[in-house]
Amino acid sequence: MRELLQLVPKPSRYLGIEEGTVHKQGKDISIHVALAFPDMYEVGMSYLGQKILYGILNERENWWAERVFTPCVETAQVLRDHNAPLATLESDTPLNKLDMIGFHVTHELCYTNILYMLDLSGIPFRTADRGESLDIPIIMAGGGCTLSAEPLAPFMDLMTLGEGEDMMVELLDTLEQCKKENTTRHEFLLRAAKVPGVYVPSFYEAKEQGTMLVPTEDVPARPTRRVVPDMNDADFPTSQPIPFGAVHSRLALEIARGCTRGCRFCQAGMTYRPARERSVTNVEKIVQESLTTTGYDDLSFLSLSTGDFSALKELFMNTVDRCSQEQVSVSLPSLRVGSIDDDIMEKMASIRRTGATLAPEAGSQRMRDVINKGITEEAIITHVRKLYQHGWQQVKLYFMIGLPTETYEDLDEIVELCRKVRGAAGKRIQVTAGISPFVPKPNTPFQWEAQISYDEIRNRIQYLRDKFKQEKCMRMRWHEPESSLLEGIFSRGDRRLANVVETAYAKGAVFSSWVEHFSIEPYLEALNEHGLTIEEYTGERDLEAALPWDHLNNGVTKEFLIRELKRAKEEKVTEDCRYGACRVCGACDKGAKESELERLTEDTTYQNLLNKEERDQHAHEIELDENNRIVIKSAVSNKPPKLAEHLAVKAAHMRVWYSKEGASVFLSQLELQSIFERIFRRVELPLTFSQGFHPLPLISFGRALPIGVASKKEWVNIFLREEFTPEEVFKKLISAMPAGMHPVAVEKLSMAKKQPQPYAETFKVEYVGDKEREQDFIQAFKNMLEEDSIMWTRSTKKGDRTMDVRPVFAKVIFNEEDITITLDWSDIYVSPVNIVKAITPGFEVLDFKMTKLEQHMP
Known part of the structure; x- marks a missing residue:
């Protein structure tokens, strides 16, 4: 292709x-x-x-x-x-x-x-x-x-x-x-x-x-989930494909697997047990190697609950100092309320402050006990106050609606909790509530519970919307009910739904997780055509009946899930088994009780593995005033994170000339920005950074080259914190660029930020279409030379704009195998591809190739 x-x-x-x-x-x-x-x-x-x-x-x-x-x-x-x-x-x-x-x-x-x-x-x-x-x-x-x-x-x-x-x-x-x-x-x-x-x-x-x-064959009766017993033995790709743009373009480093908090709605928390952690030494080694080989400027420590990593403070504090020296940000996603202390918050704020996200999941304490979330309103408010103290002014809270036993009073508590968070710091902060309809998931205590109907999901969302409209500095975002309904059907589905998947696809259902592509109609039509109903998949399940996934062993027993469902109905909290009593879920070896997971070797053991380092027992201590209220220190939100002084030093200004041919012609200018930044990091060319809330490397490019056009000589300018000769820079870059790109030359510039742009550029145009039409293509250029003006119209955000592009053609030379054109940009600039298309009507972009040969500088 x-x-x-x-x-x-x-x-x-x-x-x-x-x-x-x-x-x-x-x-x-x-x-x-x-x-x-x-x-x-x-x-x-x-x-x-x-x-x-x-x-x-x-x-x-x-x-x-x-x-x-x-x-x-x-x-x-x-x-x-x-x-x-x-x-x-x-x-x-x-x-x-x-x-x-x-x-x-x-x-x-x-x-x-x-x-x-x-x-x-x-x-x-x-x-x-x-x-x-x-x-x-x-x-x-x-x-x-x-x-x-x-x-x-x-x-x-x-x-x-x-x-x-x-x-x-x-x-x-x-x-x-x-x-x-x-x-x-x-x-x-x-x-x-x-x-x-x-x-x-x-x-x-x-x-x-x-x-x-x-x-039906001689195979295991219940295939069993496979687990890597020791995370220190789990491979991590220190060298990996670096994307040309991704939703999360960063070094994501997995520090732990599994979670034993026991949230009763959480499929991952139940099915990825037991909890296992990498050692701090192992993580630090991976960080060092990975940042060097990838050139990323963003590091994220990943796990189901990063804040529960038992040596988080030691790991984070050790890592962040090194990263701050090179303006590499460190993020801790999946943080539970109260899981990080002041020292960590202060360090995070000093590098790059982004939005803070918390997941109470429910507004009332009663509902948080039902789902076994294990956090209190006091802990949520304390966490937000500390965020504000360290400079955060926006907080996003995630909630679910339609949880088992939920009432409209519980919905009111969502609004009330957001109000309390908004005013937690003594002044209003911006609060965004993310609302998702609850979907009962397999292999959780709620796998037998009914999902509320589509109409009721809409009613509850509208109820909350009306409440939020009355509030200042509070806004609400929600997950579409149709999408949640479809997720509910398929998450607990059986093999009969395969026909529905195939029929829905034939009706055009693709990218169903994308709002702009999602349509539930093909699925509803397919269900009806195959004699199936929504209710048989979203309705309540009998505790004694077989479930479609019962023949697969995930390591957590059905008996444990039923016990947890009963405790949910009784509004009882089950503490984390890593710090409290074992609940015999089946995933771990505990005493005489062996894990449900399959033994791979005689010495394989499955158990919760924590780092030996103790978590700081004083992580959550807070300072109180004489009225027993939390002391809020002066906020620093109006100040950007402090940039290390050495990062702003301007010691050299270089221009790197490079070729862009082969597959690399399809890289956009926006993509080149991050590509070059990572290249310079990988080859250890220390870039100079700007000041402000989001310090950026001082990199500038020449005029954007259209996608699909090759070039013998493009350029990028960089400020460096240390002195280098052009020869040293060239040598570092010679094998560091993507396929099709190569350094051509490096020159030293003055320290002035603005540098001259080319007033004209020369291109080679090669015809590669149907040979029988080649002479027509060449004749179009000859006809252009005889015209005094060529009017061309392009669409812009402000409407259509018509211009005369004939003056742009400064010189045209007809060679044996190609045409060389020099385009003068003194008055206007138009995409060279569009210029050629304007004078060759009837020809498509696949009929010709363009290569920039030369840039004419003042």
């Missing part, structure tokens, strides 16, 4: 030339797989799981793991119009030519996107239609949803349950052996089903409707 990039929106999504990508020779490859993310590039490249597997699988010299993402609808139409199959990023290999395609399934609304990608690849949707040969790729799914993804079962040859680092290696070893032996597809699946954590859906069926699925 590479030859079509000039026709698609944002072509950099499909280049596969990012720093950190892996390219191998096909003739040396015995196993060729695609790690497929069923959403757009910008979303998928924020997903750490893909990066981890990408690094592990590509360590094998004869294995090649590439990436593929869901193309936007415009790109998909281009592929269909040109009969081109969906292909991998790195080698542009059609997906139907691979050995395996592994889909990362992170949420239920991506199911139709999987069929969309298979459709664009020419691969049969259903396992039953793929025959017995291994020539058609094995289609598999992994990720957080596979423990309850029965609506996908007929489409998947296999699924992986749990953590895939070791499982994927064992699975591909099995596939490689089967390919050598030229076995059938069925034989491979039989062997794959013996790999711990692998589930082959076609080997399980229900003897009667509504009963638990049982195996």
Whole structure:
């Protein structure tokens, strides 16, 4: 599909030339797989799981793991119009030519996107239609949803349950052996089903409707979730593909897995047990290596509950000092109320202050006890006051509505809690309430509870909207009820919904998690056509009845979940088992009770693993005045975070000239900004930063080059904090740029910020279209030379603008194989591509290529 990039929106999504990508020779490859993310590039490249597997699988010299993402609808139409199959990023290999395609399934609304990608690849949707040969790729799914993804079962040859680092290696070893032996597809699946954590859906069926699925082959009766027992043994990709723009473009470092807080609505908290942490030493080593190899300026410590990392203060304080020296920000997402102290807040504020987000989940204490959130209103207010003290003036609070036993009085408490947060600091701060309808999830204590109806979701949202409209400095955002309803249907769905997924896709349902693409109508029509109702999936479940996912063992017992459901109805709180009594959930080895998880070796143990370092016991101490109220120190919100003095030093001003050819011609100017910043960090060229709330490196570019146009000589200017010679800068950059880009020269500039721009540029125009029309293309240029004026109209935000572009053509030279044009920008600037299109009507952008040869400076 590479030859079509000039026709698609944002072509950099499909280049596969990012720093950190892996390219191998096909003739040396015995196993060729695609790690497929069923959403757009910008979303998928924020997903750490893909990066981890990408690094592990590509360590094998004869294995090649590439990436593929869901193309936007415009790109998909281009592929269909040109009969081109969906292909991998790195080698542009059609997906139907691979050995395996592994889909990362992170949420239920991506199911139709999987069929969309298979459709664009020419691969049969259903396992039953793929025959017995291994020539058609094995289609598999992994990720957080596979423990309850029965609506996908007929489409998947296999699924992986749990953590895939070791499982994927064992699975591909099995596939490689089967390919050598030229076995059938069925034989491979039989062997794959013996790999711990692998589930082959076609080997399980229900003897009667509504009963638990049982195996039909000699395979495990209950496939069990796979776990990496020790996080220090878990691979982390210190070198990884650096995206050309992503929702979260940062170094995301996983410091722990699992959470034992026991929130009763939280699927991840129940299914990722036991809790395991990396050692501080291990994390610091990864940070050092990763920042050096990636060039990121943003570091995020990730886990389900980052604030519960038992050595968080030591880790954060050790890391932040190093990062502040290079203007690298450090963020701690997934923080619980009261989980960080003043020292951490102060350090965070001193680097880069962003919005603060807290998740009370419910407005009333009664509801927080029902869901076992484990935080009080006093703790929330104290946390907000401390945020204000350290300079934050905006807070976002997340709430769910429709929780079991919720009343309208509980909704009123959401508004009241927001009011209290707004005034917590003694003056008003801006509060945003994010409202999401509750969806009962499998493998949680609430998996048997009913989801409130669509109409009632709308009623409760409107009720809250009316309340918030009456308040100043308080606003409300909400998740669309239709989307939550669909999530509720599929999250607890069975295999009958596979027909609904396929029919909804045929009716146009794609990108269902995107507001601009979402429509529930195809799904409702499909449900009706297959004789299914919303209520049988969103309604209350019988505690004694079989659930669609009962044949899969996630490690937490049904008995524990039922006990927690009972405690929820009694409004009883269950304390965190890492610090309190064990509740025998099934995930851990505890005394004589062994974990429900499968033993991989004789010495495998499953238990909550904390760092040896003790958390600061005084982290939450607060200062009170004589009236027993919290002392609020002077706020610093009107001052930007202090920039280290050495970061603003201007010791040298350099211009780097570089070429931009090959695949790199599809990189935009906006993308080049972050690309070059990371390049300079990786090669240790110390950039100078601006002052202010968001210090930025002092980098400036020449006139933006249109996407698709090559250049022999572009430039970027940089201020450096240290003296370097042009030769030293050139040497550092010589192998650091993306494919197609190379340093051409480096020159020293004056220290003045403004530098001259070119008044004219010379381009080579090559005709690459239908040979029979080549002379018509050349004649169009000759006709232009005979005209006194050429009026051209372009659309702008202020309406259409018409201009005479004839004076722009300063010189035209007709060569044997191309045309050289010099364009004069003294009076106006127009995209060179549009200039050529203006004088060659009837020709398309695929009919010619342009290369900038020279920039004429004053």
